[in-house]
Amino acid sequence: MDYFLTEEQRMMQGLAARIAREKIRPVRAQLDASEQFPWEIMKILAQAGLFGIYIPEAYGGTGGGIFENCLAIEKLGEACIGVGTSFAASGLGAYPILLNGSEELKHKYLPQIASGTRLAAFGLTEPSAGSDVSGIQTKARKDGDHYIINGSKQWITNGGEAEIYSVICLTNPAKGPRGASCIIVEKGTPGFTFGKKEDKLGIRASATRELIFQDCRVPVVNCLGREGTGFITAMKTFDVSRPGVGAQAVGIAAGAFDLALEYACTRRQFSSPVGSFQGLRFMLADMATKIEAARALVYATARYIDTKPKERPTLYSAMSKCFASDVAMEVTTDAVQIFGGYGYMHDYPIEKYMRDAKITQIYEGTNQIQREEMSKTLISGFHSHRSGIARAA
Numbered sequence: 001m002d003y004f005l006t007e008e009q010r011m012m013q014g015l016a017a018r019i020a021r022e023k024i025r026p027v028r029a030q031l032d033a034s035e036q037f038p039w040e041i042m043k044i045l046a047q048a049g050l051f052g053i054y055i056p057e058a059y060g061g062t063g064g065g066i067f068e069n070c071l072a073i074e075k076l077g078e079a080c081i082g083v084g085t086s087f088a089a090s091g092l093g094a095y096p097i098l099l100n101g102s103e104e105l106k107h108k109y110l111p112q113i114a115s116g117t118r119l120a121a122f123g124l125t126e127p128s129a130g131s132d133v134s135g136i137q138t139k140a141r142k143d144g145d146h147y148i149i150n151g152s153k154q155w156i157t158n159g160g161e162a163e164i165y166s167v168i169c170l171t172n173p174a175k176g177p178r179g180a181s182c183i184i185v186e187k188g189t190p191g192f193t194f195g196k197k198e199d200k201l202g203i204r205a206s207a208t209r210e211l212i213f214q215d216c217r218v219p220v221v222n223c224l225g226r227e228g229t230g231f232i233t234a235m236k237t238f239d240v241s242r243p244g245v246g247a248q249a250v251g252i253a254a255g256a257f258d259l260a261l262e263y264a265c266t267r268r269q270f271s272s273p274v275g276s277f278q279g280l281r282f283m284l285a286d287m288a289t290k291i292e293a294a295r296a297l298v299y300a301t302a303r304y305i306d307t308k309p310k311e312r313p314t315l316y317s318a319m320s321k322c323f324a325s326d327v328a329m330e331v332t333t334d335a336v337q338i339f340g341g342y343g344y345m346h347d348y349p350i351e352k353y354m355r356d357a358k359i360t361q362i363y364e365g366t367n368q369i370q371r372e373e374m375s376k377t378l379i380s381g382f383h384s385h386r387s388g389i390a391r392a393a
């Protein structure tokens with residue numbers, strides 16, 4: 001499908017695709033097996049200027065938007081989303097600064113993130129606060145011109161590897177979620193340490209670690225926006241980051257589909273390519289249709305966010321993340337099926353796509369939570385429309 005990309009977008013997409021093909025593909029199995037963080041590839045992505053695609057030029061980026069970021073993430077995901085998520089999570093850590101940071105903080109941190117010299121990360125989840133983020137316990141107590149942070153964050157992507165962390169803490173625990181603030185904590189700050197690297201089903205090249213805060217002193221100026229706006233910042237961050245998870249999912253599905261198509265056309269049984277049997281032909285047709293539908297929704301959402309930055313895209317962001325990740329799970333499962341027994345073996349690259357796809361249905365809010373958000377928005381939209389009609393009558 002032609003999505004009418006500009007020349008610049010096409011070039012940037014081509015660059016990401018080339019890095020994926022030449023630098024990521026040859027090492028993805030080894031990175032997956034060894035769970036090695038892909039620093040070499042992060043450096044290549046940094047040299048290519050890809051870390052700054054969604055960051056305005058004033059802060060060292062190239063001035064693109066969420067759409068350009070999605071194009072790059074998708075291409076990386078076609079090869080290996082363990083690498084792709086390490087790239088994307090730096091954006092997740094940067095968005096709170098972009099959305100709610102002071103000019104001083106934007107000028108201090110965004111150029112470092114845009115150049116890829118320092119990775120970012122986003123810390124919200126805690127052991128007892130996953131879907132219900134209002135249950136967070138990490139506290140930031142004011143002490144003069146510093147906060148003293150105590151608590152922990154669980155399963156943070158880029159944990160231990162990133163240098164800049166956007167962390168949601170309670171600055172006024174008595175107010176519950178309205179007392180949360182987003183505070184930047186730098187790696188190396190005394191009292192800030194990391195737990196062990198998690199051993200995961202998929203995205204094994206990425207680093208997932210606990211963030212541990214024990215009397216960690218951080219300057220008060222590191223608070224993004226006013227105190228008490230932490231949850232709004234987190235929700236606005238997800239509004240712009242979730243299409244990126246959708247793009248990860250589209251990349252995973254497209255990468256798996258390419259391999260499945262090739263296999264279906266070359267593997268022979270009953271003296272014919274297995275792809276000539278209707279059972280697989282129809283499967284391939286459905287897979288391709290779902291991928292294109294997911295891609296179209298992700299692209300439309302990303303473009304909507306870029307062109308209407310003042311509108312809340314919550315509904316569409318949730319739709320694109322949820323739909324594309326369900327497609328990724330279905331398509332990768334079917335791709336393994338097309339490979340038959342070979343699909344079940346680590347020696348073939350296809351099973352990794354299925355393992356990797358699963359996380360897109362879980363992080364940045366599970367798909368059950370996305371459906372909760374979508375239905376809430378739809379139903380409250382219905383009621384406010386009806387009360388508007390009643391008032392007018």
Ligand SMILES: Cc1cc2nc3c(=O)[nH]c(=O)nc-3n(C[C@H](O)[C@H](O)[C@H](O)COP(=O)(O)OP(=O)(O)OC[C@H]3O[C@@H](n4cnc5c(N)ncnc54)[C@H](O)[C@@H]3O)c2cc1C
Pocket residue numbers: 089121122123124125129130131132154155156157158200208359362363364365366367368369372
């Ligand atoms: C590899 C990995 C990387 C991650 N990276 C980050 C990161 O960088 N930063 C960060 O802050 N977090 C991160 N997370 C955390 C992730 O966002 C959470 O795991 C996710 O939000 C779900 O929370 P939970 O795991 O505690 O599940 P729970 O909230 O305990 O949910 C368990 C089950 O119950 C369902 N459920 C819960 N509430 C409802 C409801 N109201 N209605 C219907 N179903 C419901 C869920 O959908 C799920 O199926 C990461 C997680 C993983 C696994």
